[in-house]
Amino acid sequence: MAETGTLVDTYGHFIDGQWVEPDAGRYNVRNPATDELISTAPDASVAQVQGAISAARAAFDSGRWSELDPAERARRIQQLSDAMLARSDEINALAQAEWGCTANERIIHVEGPAFMVGHAAELALEPAEAPMDAWGAAGTTLLRHEPMGVVSILTPWNFPHTLNAMKVGAALAAGNTVVLKPSPLTPLAGLALARLIDEQTDIPPGVVNVVTPTSVAASKALTVDPRVDMVSFTGSSAVGRDVMAGAAAGMKRVLLECGGKSASILLDDVDVNEELLQRLLFEGCTLHAGQACILNSRLLVPDSLHDDVVAGLSELANRVVIGDPRDPEVTMGPLISREHLDRVEGMVARAERDGATVVTGGSRPKHLEQGFFFEPTILAGAGADSFIAQEEVFGPVLTVLRYQDDEDAVTVANHSQYGLGGAVWGSDVERALGVARGIRTGQVSINGTIPGDAPFGGFKQSGIGREGGVMGLRAYMEPKAIGVPA
Numbered sequence: 001m002a003e004t005g006t007l008v009d010t011y012g013h014f015i016d017g018q019w020v021e022p023d024a025g026r027y028n029v030r031n032p033a034t035d036e037l038i039s040t041a042p043d044a045s046v047a048q049v050q051g052a053i054s055a056a057r058a059a060f061d062s063g064r065w066s067e068l069d070p071a072e073r074a075r076r077i078q079q080l081s082d083a084m085l086a087r088s089d090e091i092n093a094l095a096q097a098e099w100g101c102t103a104n105e106r107i108i109h110v111e112g113p114a115f116m117v118g119h120a121a122e123l124a125l126e127p128a129e130a131p132m133d134a135w136g137a138a139g140t141t142l143l144r145h146e147p148m149g150v151v152s153i154l155t156p157w158n159f160p161h162t163l164n165a166m167k168v169g170a171a172l173a174a175g176n177t178v179v180l181k182p183s184p185l186t187p188l189a190g191l192a193l194a195r196l197i198d199e200q201t202d203i204p205p206g207v208v209n210v211v212t213p214t215s216v217a218a219s220k221a222l223t224v225d226p227r228v229d230m231v232s233f234t235g236s237s238a239v240g241r242d243v244m245a246g247a248a249a250g251m252k253r254v255l256l257e258c259g260g261k262s263a264s265i266l267l268d269d270v271d272v273n274e275e276l277l278q279r280l281l282f283e284g285c286t287l288h289a290g291q292a293c294i295l296n297s298r299l300l301v302p303d304s305l306h307d308d309v310v311a312g313l314s315e316l317a318n319r320v321v322i323g324d325p326r327d328p329e330v331t332m333g334p335l336i337s338r339e340h341l342d343r344v345e346g347m348v349a350r351a352e353r354d355g356a357t358v359v360t361g362g363s364r365p366k367h368l369e370q371g372f373f374f375e376p377t378i379l380a381g382a383g384a385d386s387f388i389a390q391e392e393v394f395g396p397v398l399t400v401l402r403y404q405d406d407e408d409a410v411t412v413a414n415h416s417q418y419g420l421g422g423a424v425w426g427s428d429v430e431r432a433l434g435v436a437r438g439i440r441t442g443q444v445s446i447n448g449t450i451p452g453d454a455p456f457g458g459f460k461q462s463g464i465g466r467e468g469g470v471m472g473l474r475a476y477m478e479p480k481a482i483g484v485p486a
Helices: 046-062 070-086 088-099 103-123 160-173 187-200 216-224 237-248 274-290 303-317 338-353 406-414 429-438 469-474
Strands: 013-015 018-020 026-030 037-042 129-132 140-147 150-154 177-181 208-210 230-234 253-257 263-266 298-302 357-360 377-380 397-403 422-425 477-484
Touching: 013 046, 013 187, 037 187, 046 150, 046 177, 046 208, 046 216, 070 088, 070 103, 070 160, 070 187, 088 103, 088 160, 088 187, 103 160, 103 274, 103 469, 150 160, 150 216, 160 177, 160 187, 160 230, 160 469, 177 187, 177 216, 187 208, 216 237, 230 237, 237 253, 263 274, 263 406, 274 298, 274 303, 274 397, 298 303, 298 406, 303 357, 303 377, 303 397, 338 357, 338 377, 338 397, 397 406, 406 429, 422 429, 469 477
Parallel strands: 150 177, 150 230, 177 208, 230 253, 263 298, 263 422, 298 397, 377 397
Antiparallel strands: 013 018, 013 208, 026 037, 129 140, 140 477, 357 377
């Protein structure tokens, strides 16, 4: 088993280019696979968070980042991407220890974020202004995009390095300065990113600040402080609504990527084979132990395929190797905390009380005495209205639902407060495309074809706005129209 790298460390807050001792003590960071203490993280009072906002505000107002030549901004962002790749083994060790990344998920948690930052460097070169066709204009209308200003970035614990990198990269490419607040369950991911920025890039002091408070009051300061221009948040829909409410008083711009209860639809002409079943199990159940908002955790199956699909998924679920992610043979790691484990276990128990059948899984693995593990769980017999089919579990639980025809499949898929992702599988691609068009969700894959460099975000309670690509870059900018005489 690999030893943790030097990025698993004891940090202070990163404010205005300096490592600052916490003014509210420290708290423990534990390995979810072993429940062992791996480090402590700095807590922060409201005043210390406000100090980070002050640093970001001063850095933006000075123009030392927003007014840089775009090519120079791109060069400095690329430095961060290069550093992330060069130290990928250390980042992987951190990912294993802090949030339970397994070997088969490394590209998502480690190299993928570095590529995202590299793409952000390319996006920094997008022209900030261009003439546009404008009806009725006497001269030329110039459309200009300018940075928002100070961006508060609040990220969750499930894919911390990925989301920290994606959001910070896009915000920097747009010319903003940022205050990043990672989850208290995974604070080291954000602080390690700050270390790479500090030690291996020419990004100026104050442009990126990282604080790791635990209190609601300190976190809320990042949504209500008048010096903050925009809040970019990923997390639960319930917290997203609170973030939105906090930002509303100052009419701050918000970018919210929230919960999901996505549906994967098997059409009756699909070829059900082991490769497909493996994909369904991973994308709907075992990916990061089910702790992914994009998980297709509802599987919609016609009666003609239902029993064979459930039996095949159950057999594959029983082959999943659960354990410490440092073991390369492990294919599914732990849940993030004991509290979250209790929550997932309680939701499965409620599903049984509501009439669902646990086909396989449904409990903590008996051979693992330490850590926060839960078996891959396949549920059948639940109704589309049931609690388990409506609420986000955020654990390795796949609910299989029956449907009657294509129209019914779309109706069941849309019967959700969420609309983040989804999938359609079938031999007739045009038919599958018709079904995909009917699903009210931000992204849909057909036969495993994931959208490329495309906007990512959700309908309904899954959020507001989009991330990724040029549209994601513009989400961190304000458009300005200028009329220029002929």
